[in-house]
Amino acid sequence: MAYPPRHYLPGSAFGYPPPPDRPVQWYDEAAGPMVRPYALTKGRTRPGQPFDLIALVVTDIPDPAVLPVGPEAAAILRLCRGNALSVAEIAAELDLPLGVVRVLLGDLLDAEQIRVSRPVPPALLPHEHILQEVIHGLRAL
Amino acid sequence: MDSVRSDTDLALKILVAGGFGVGKTTLVGAVSEIRPLRTEEQLTAAGSQVDDLGGVERKTTTTVAMDFGRITIRDGLAVYLFGTPGQDRFWFLWDELAQGALGAVVLADTRRLTDCFPAVDFFEHRGIPFVVAVNRFDGTRAFGPEEVSRALDLDADTPVVLCDARERGSGKTVLINLVEHAGKVHAARVLARSGA
Numbered sequence: 001m002a003y004p005p006r007h008y009l010p011g012s013a014f015g016y017p018p019p020p021d022r023p024v025q026w027y028d029e030a031a032g033p034m035v036r037p038y039a040l041t042k043g044r045t046r047p048g049q050p051f052d053l054i055a056l057v058v059t060d061i062p063d064p065a066v067l068p069v070g071p072e073a074a075a076i077l078r079l080c081r082g083n084a085l086s087v088a089e090i091a092a093e094l095d096l097p098l099g100v101v102r103v104l105l106g107d108l109l110d111a112e113q114i115r116v117s118r119p120v121p122p123a124l125l126p127h128e129h130i131l132q133e134v135i136h137g138l139r140a141l
Numbered sequence: 142m143d144s145v146r147s148d149t150d151l152a153l154k155i156l157v158a159g160g161f162g163v164g165k166t167t168l169v170g171a172v173s174e175i176r177p178l179r180t181e182e183q184l185t186a187a188g189s190q191v192d193d194l195g196g197v198e199r200k201t202t203t204t205v206a207m208d209f210g211r212i213t214i215r216d217g218l219a220v221y222l223f224g225t226p227g228q229d230r231f232w233f234l235w236d237e238l239a240q241g242a243l244g245a246v247v248l249a250d251t252r253r254l255t256d257c258f259p260a261v262d263f264f265e266h267r268g269i270p271f272v273v274a275v276n277r278f279d280g281t282r283a284f285g286p287e288e289v290s291r292a293l294d295l296d297a298d299t300p301v302v303l304c305d306a307r308e309r310g311s312g313k314t315v316l317i318n319l320v321e322h323a324g325k326v327h328a329a330r331v332l333a334r335s336g337a
Contacts, residue, residue, distance in 0.1 A: 002172075006255075006258040006261060006262060006293065006294060012291050013282065013284075014251055014252075014254040022193065045260035052240070052241065053221075053223070053237070053238070053310070054152040054154050054221045054241075055152075056150045056152055058150075059329060086152060086209075086211075086219075086221060087209070087211050088173075088178070088180050088221065088223070089211070091180040092179060092180040092209070093178070095147075097179060117150045126174075127189050128328070130151065130153075131320055131321075131323070131324040132213060133215070133216070133218065134153065134214055134220060134320050135321060136316055136319050136337070137212070137214030137215065137218075138212070138214075138220075138313050138317050138320070139317065140307050140311070141172070141212065141309070141313055
């Protein structure tokens, strides 16, 4: 289905601020700090396989200190011990960029130190009873 | 058993989009059970193509923040909310965020209605179910949902709800509207596929 692009309605009571004359500059302070985090991943920027933001990661390794893994990977294992956390949460908790966390997760998965449950593919997504459960759950909040 | 449970863990993704400063982080924070976490994504080659970084060519890596929150429905079923980056130059991130999303909330501010046009266009074109939630700011003129729907040129079945993004109850209502709408949209698609 084709949709026309949205447009201003002349004379409407809604606020339509005019578009800026030139693209808004948005970098340096507003863009956040520069990072050089890929030292943690030995220069790799892509994991062996994709990790969705909401893929859930869990491990049952009791003590990562005994494993030959770096401190960041050990921190991931501690966070996810018996407690499924999403990739996004792991990145936020460790204060590391997603790209870095994904590479580290790829290593952990290859070493079979974590299990990852993939999100449900969109085509299968809304089983009626699951959506009903979500609606009831939201009402009960 | 742990391993069995993790295999059946289910996570649903809902996006919260809209212009800069419209209340995305506020809405996520109002309904989330965790404090809004911010996660950062690398801006590398994909971003540099669309960036006008005149004079700062050496700066190839920066970060962009995304807010997100979580609502646990029950053990093994959680809804994750993602506030999409408000700046147009981070559109390349939207595609990843939108993958597999159950639906989206487009937050609108009637004083700056154009700010939500890109988000409405984006979800329409990708066929992602969405609702428009008009965040009522103090001291602004009240518009009815029909007026907003007309001004945004929405499909008649796209819900428009008025909300106060600071209020948990109001945010819940927005999300319930979205999940109900997404259910209808998906059911209609399943029907269309099986009928064809």
